[in-house]
Amino acid sequence: xxxxxxxxxxxxxxxxxxxxxxxxxxxxxxxxxxxxxxxxxxxxxxxxxxxxxxxxxxxxxxxxxxxxxxxxxxxxxxxxxxxxxxxxxxxxxxxxxxxxxxxxxxxxxxxxxxxxxxxxxxxxxxxxxxxxxxxxxxxxxxxxxxxxxxxxxxxxxxxxxxxxxxxxxxxxxxxxxxxxxxxxxxxxxxxxxxxxxxxxxxxxxxxxxxxxxxxxxxxxxxxxxxxxxxxxxxxxxxxxxxxxxxxxxxxxxxxxxxxxxxxxxxxxxxxxxxxxxxxxxxxxxxxxxxxxxxxxxxxxxxxxxxxxxxxxxxxxxxxxxxxxxxxxxxxxxxxxxxxxxxxxxxxxxxxxxxxxxxxxxxxxxxxxxxxxxxxxxxxxxxxxxxxxxxxxxxxxxxxxxxxxxxxxxxxxxxxxxxxxxxxxxxxxxxxxxxxxxxxxxxxxxxxxxxxxxxxxxxx
Numbered sequence: 215x216x217x218x219x220x221x222x223x224x225x226x227x228x229x230x231x232x233x234x235x236x237x238x239x240x241x242x243x244x245x246x247x248x249x250x251x252x253x254x255x256x257x258x259x260x261x262x263x264x265x266x267x268x269x270x271x272x273x274x275x276x277x278x279x280x281x282x283x284x285x286x287x288x289x290x291x292x293x294x295x296x297x298x299x300x301x302x303x304x305x306x307x308x309x310x311x312x313x314x315x316x317x318x319x320x321x322x323x324x325x326x327x328x329x330x331x332x333x334x335x336x337x338x339x340x341x342x343x344x345x346x347x348x349x350x351x352x353x354x355x356x357x358x359x360x361x362x363x364x365x366x367x368x369x370x371x372x373x374x375x376x377x378x379x380x381x382x383x384x385x386x387x388x389x390x391x392x393x394x395x396x397x398x399x400x401x402x403x404x405x406x407x408x409x410x411x412x413x414x415x416x417x418x419x420x421x422x423x424x425x426x427x428x429x430x431x432x433x434x435x436x437x438x439x440x441x442x443x444x445x446x447x448x449x450x451x452x453x454x455x456x457x458x459x460x461x462x463x464x465x466x467x468x469x470x471x472x473x474x475x476x477x478x479x480x481x482x483x484x485x486x487x488x489x490x491x492x493x494x495x496x497x498x499x500x501x502x503x504x505x506x507x508x509x510x511x512x513x514x515x516x517x518x519x520x521x522x523x524x525x526x527x528x529x530x531x532x533x534x535x536x537x538x539x540x541x542x543x544x545x546x547x548x549x550x551x552x553x554x555x556x557x558x559x560x561x562x563x564x565x566x567x568x569x570x571x572x573x574x575x576x577x578x579x580x581x582x583x584x585x586x587x588x589x590x591x592x593x594x595x596x597x598x599x600x601x602x603x604x605x606x607x608x609x610x611x612x613x614x615x616x617x618x619x620x621x622x623x624x625x626x627x628x629x630x631x632x633x634x635x636x637x638x639x640x641x642x643x644x645x646x647x648x649x650x651x652x653x654x655x656x657x658x659x660x661x662x663x664x665x666x667x668x669x670x671x672x673x
Contacts (some may be wrong), residue, residue, distance in 0.1 A: 228385070229384075229385050230381055230385050233377060233381040234374065234377070234381075237373060237377040241369065241370040241374065242366075242370060245366030245367075245369060245370060246366075249359075249363070252358070253355070253359060253362065256355065256358055260351045260354060260355060263351075264313075264348055264351055265311045267331070268332070268344065268346045269309070269311065269333050271288075271333065271344050271346060272289075272333040272342075272343075275344045276335060276337075276342060279337055286344075288345055289343065289344035290343065291337060292340050292343070293345075296317075296343050297312050297314045299312060300312050300314075300341070300343070301334065303334065304337075304342070305339070305340075305341065306336075308335075308336070309333070309335040310333070311331060311332060311333045312332050313330070313331055313348055314330065314332055315329065315330065316329065316347070317330070328347065328352070329348040329352050330345040330346060330347060330348050331346050331348045332345045384420075384422055387422045387423075387426065390407055391407050391409075391425060391429055394406060394407045394429060395429060398433050403433060403436065405433065406433060407429055408426075408430070409423050409426035409427065409430075411423035412426055412427040412430070444498045447491055447498075448492065451489075451491035454484070454488045455488055455492075458481065458485050458488060461481050462481045462482075462485065465481050466478070487603070490603040490604075491603075493607055494606060497610035497614070504538075504539040504542065504614060504615055505539050505541070506537055506538065506539060507538070507539075507540065508536070508537050508638045509535065509538060509543075510533065511535065511566055512534075512566045515528065515547055515564060516528050516530075517544075518547045518551070519551060522551050522552065524551060524552075524555050524562065525561075526551055526555075526562045526563070526564055527562070527563045527564070528563075529563060529566070530565075531565065531566070532566070534566075534568040534569045535637070535638040536636060536637055537636055538615045538616075538635055538636070539614070539615050542614060543617075543635070545607070545611050546608045546611050546612050546617070546619075546633065547564075547571060547633075549604040549605065549608040550605075550608055550631050551564060551573060553605055554573050554577075554631075555575070557577060557578075557629075558576065559575060559628075561576060562574070562575045562576075569634060569635045569637035570632060570633065571632075571635070572630060572631065572632045572633070573630070573631045574624070574631075575628050575629050577629060579623035579627065579628060580621055580623055580629045584621060588609060588621070589605035589606045616635075617634060617635045617636070618633070619631060619632070620633075620634075
């Protein structure tokens with residue numbers, strides 16, 4: 215059994231979080247280093263001053279001992295509380311100092327006074343010692359340590375806040391560039407970052423401004439190229455309509471025979487291709503207007519299949535009314551059925567389940583590029599059959615009417631296209647229109663094709 219590794223939360227991957235951790239670690243490291251250096255220097259200086267003072271006092275005590283005079287207060291021969299290490303050093307005939315607890319003083323609850331600086335030297339095989347109060351120096355060092363810790367924490371907090379503010383400005387600009395890039399990928403070629411630093415050439419540009427400027431330049435170049443291609447496609451299609459009309463009329467005048475049939479067939483193919491190109495040009499221009507109405511989906515799909523003249527099985531498992539443009543919906547369904555028969559194999563099944571229309575064939579399935587990036591015009595793996603325009607038009611018209619197309623290959627083979635339409639939901643007025651038990655919407659009329667015009671609501 216494989217052990218699942220620890221997976222860190224997604225927010226830890228953000229640049230802001232990484233910058234905060236980096237700034238905190240660096241500030242803590244720098245504060246610790248500076249605090250250690252200051253503590254070491256001050257402690258060494260304080261200890262040296264206390265040591266010199268105590269050794270000078272030891273000289274005075276030694277002179278008094280050698281002269282047989284009474285020893286001054288704070289000194290003595292083998293006094294109680296003398297550190298063992300200093301006692302051993304004096305027994306070896308050497309002098310030394312050490313910071314330790316002070317001697318016992320009557321009245322001390324713990325039997326010891328505060329810290330003291332001891333100094334001892336040899337005296338007739340014994341230890342002549344003296345001590346000075348070190349508590350003030352210890353308090354000074356402790357206060358210094360607390361000041362270093364407090365100032366370090368304050369400096370870390372201030373540096374972290376300033377750093378996060380600066381990093382936050384950079385990340386906000388990066389997020390803005392990312393949002394614009396996603397809008398461009400979704401088809402909004404007018405989207406631009408418009409970073410303030412790129413608007414002023416005299417102002418120095420940082421790396422984020424350079425990326426934003428490059429993204430805006432790329433979007434502008436891409437938009438010009440796509441608009442040029444769209445205009446070229448539209449112009450070519452428009453220019454072809456006139457000669458094709460004349461060619462079609464001339465083909466009808468040819469004498470009956472096989473050559474005339476071939477000419478007429480090719481003319482029809484060219485006219486269909488030209489109409490498809492014009493339709494794609496209109497979709498690319500995003501100037502299409504929809505004529506919304508409410509329709510029964512199942513009868514509409516059945517009419518499209520009958521009009522196609524193909525051997526397509528229709529299965530209805532759930533009825534629904536949809537708010538859509540009938541002409542465009544018929545175009546989408548017709549193209550899906552025609553594509554299934556052209557590139558797939560029978561049986562071809564059209565299923566209606568509520569507001570979902572599915573077209574399924576049992577051919578080789580959709581190619582990988584289509585499943586990854588959607589239909590592409592003038593690209594098809596159908597052994598040279600078709601131009602890749604049918605599914606491109608179906609996808610474009612579906613987007614116009616607010617439907618979603620999903621392409622997939624079922625596990626048992628074939629290709630499957632699922633179209634999800636906005637389902638119509640009638641809001642019951644509760645008889646406010648004078649028809650308490652009415653089942654229709656106020657102000658609507660029924661068309662002969664079964665559609666309902668008026669004020670529909672879609673979900």
